[in-house]
Amino acid sequence: MRYIFLAIGLGVLIGYQGWIRERGIRWNSRLQTVWLLLLIFCMGVSIGRNGEVVRSLPLLGGKAVLFAVMTAIGSIAVVYILSTLFLEKEGKK
Structure with missing residues (x-):
């Protein structure tokens, strides 16, 4: 390490x-x-x-897609919230 x-x-x-x-x-x-x-x-x-992994790919693939989608949605939500809190609006200065 x-x-x-x-x-x-x-x-x-x-x-x-x-x-x-x-x-x-x-x-x-x-x-x-x-x-x-x-x-x-x-x-x-x-x-x-690894035969066990190959047999489990359909289940693992679905979980991986769900994890990726939820991660992207969470990231977008956090960026949106932080940008509305900390960035100035176009009309305001």
């Missing part, structure tokens, strides 16, 4: 100090995409090899 925090901390330090130039930032972006796709692929392989 500490290696994760070490890696994140090192990345934040390098990014904050600006030690990577524009070309390095572009490469970093490409590498992030490649590693993310590899991670998703590996997760898919793990899920596919």
Whole structure:
């Protein structure tokens, strides 16, 4: 676990100090995409090899959709409430 925090901390330090130039930032972006796709692929392989998860996908899929929709609705509601409380109206100054 500490290696994760070490890696994140090192990345934040390098990014904050600006030690990577524009070309390095572009490469970093490409590498992030490649590693993310590899991670998703590996997760898919793990899920596919677990027969119990595959059999439960219809039930899990419905719960996942419900969770995603409720999360989006909750986020929109919180942003709406906070924006009406803290942001100025167009006509008022």
